[in-house]
Amino acid sequence: MFNTASILNEVQEISTKIQKGYKTLASIESVEVAVTPKELVWQQDKVKLYHYHRDTPAKCKIPVLVSFAIMNRHDVLDLQPDRSLMKKLLEEGLDIYIMDWGYPTKADRYLTMEDYILGYMNDAIDFIRKKHKVHKIHKMGICQGGLFSMIFASLHPEKLKTLTTYVAPYDFNDTNCNMLYKWTKYVDVDTMVDTQGIISANMLNSAFSMLKPSMDIAKYFGVMDMMEDRDKIMNFLRMEKWKADCPDLSGEMYRKYIKDLFRDNKLIKGEFEMNGEKVDLKKMTLPFLNVYATEDNIIPNESTIAVMDKIGSKDKQEYAFPGGHIGVFVGAKSQKELLVSGS
Numbered sequence: 382m383f384n385t386a387s388i389l390n391e392v393q394e395i396s397t398k399i400q401k402g403y404k405t406l407a408s409i410e411s412v413e414v415a416v417t418p419k420e421l422v423w424q425q426d427k428v429k430l431y432h433y434h435r436d437t438p439a440k441c442k443i444p445v446l447v448s449f450a451i452m453n454r455h456d457v458l459d460l461q462p463d464r465s466l467m468k469k470l471l472e473e474g475l476d477i478y479i480m481d482w483g484y485p486t487k488a489d490r491y492l493t494m495e496d497y498i499l500g501y502m503n504d505a506i507d508f509i510r511k512k513h514k515v516h517k518i519h520k521m522g523i524c525q526g527g528l529f530s531m532i533f534a535s536l537h538p539e540k541l542k543t544l545t546t547y548v549a550p551y552d553f554n555d556t557n558c559n560m561l562y563k564w565t566k567y568v569d570v571d572t573m574v575d576t577q578g579i580i581s582a583n584m585l586n587s588a589f590s591m592l593k594p595s596m597d598i599a600k601y602f603g604v605m606d607m608m609e610d611r612d613k614i615m616n617f618l619r620m621e622k623w624k625a626d627c628p629d630l631s632g633e634m635y636r637k638y639i640k641d642l643f644r645d646n647k648l649i650k651g652e653f654e655m656n657g658e659k660v661d662l663k664k665m666t667l668p669f670l671n672v673y674a675t676e677d678n679i680i681p682n683e684s685t686i687a688v689m690d691k692i693g694s695k696d697k698q699e700y701a702f703p704g705g706h707i708g709v710f711v712g713a714k715s716q717k718e719l720l721v722s723g724s
Contacts, residue, residue, distance in 0.1 A: 427483030440474025
């Protein structure tokens with residue numbers, strides 16, 4: 382039999398939580414992310430380069446350029462003051478720049494991977510080198526930004542001092558496939574690009590959500606219990622704001638990304654080309670730190686690790702972080718452990 386009193390008590394508790402939660406939400410005027418002060422120092426088309434402000438002189442005289450995935454905003458690296466990879470890097474004494482890939486429109490449908498890597502990224506690196514009067518800079522790339530950084534480092538190692546990548550996809554071999562990799566191999570990318578011009582961020586977000594649908598449901602289970610806690614609610618809302626803020630993608634860049642890398646795995650095979658020049662991973666001879674997340678449901682660990690035997694670096698190290706794809710650069714634990722490992 383039903384315990385009527387128990388049910389009524391539970392309904393009353395939920396009602397009370399909702400009322401208190403409403404007051405909490407009503408008191409929130411805005412949800413801000415990426416609040417660490419930075420200055421726009423360079424721009425080309427829609428792509429921007431920001432330089433983070435420092436209160437004290439940098440301990441390391443050689444600056445660091447960070448690049449995130451084109452399909453997401455770099456704001457997640459500076460989500461909030463106590464969960465900011467950028468702030469932690471600054472506290473470690475580094476001089477930090479970050480690429481902002483912008484929001485492509487249909488006018489950008491013909492931008493290629495070469496435009497992004499050999500154009501925008503290369504020009505931003507040259508700007509930093511000239512400004513600081515150094516021949517080489519440190520490079521850090523995250524997810525797709527790590528892959529693009531590896532390609533650049535293989536073509537222009539003379540411009541970089543070191544390379545660090547987080548959860549980057551390198552090997553798209555069938556044995557390393559997860560659901561995302563399998564789906565991508567059967568996408569009619571030519572029809573998509575030829576008809577749409579740019580690739581919708583909403584479509585890509587839906588695909589990522591379907592990798593683990595339970596996560597989209599589970600994240601709301603705990604919301605009711607945190608409704609009274611303003612700090613916890615703000616943490617939740619900041620992450621949701623970042624997830625919802627995704628740029629569309631240039632069609633031609635996406636075409637090459639899917640066909641040459643995901644489908645044909647040309648980078649690992651030594652067949653990948655940029656503007657007709659072969660990208661030889663053996664020419665990537667820089668000191669290299671390769672970070673992967675052991676519970677990554679987006680990039681298989683094997684895909685990230687596989688590059689270690691392909692590059693020419695003698696000074697190379699891999700780091701297995703016990704966490705997920707986002708937690709590897711957002712979590713407090715990762716910022717403590719990885720900064721020590723990478724310093």
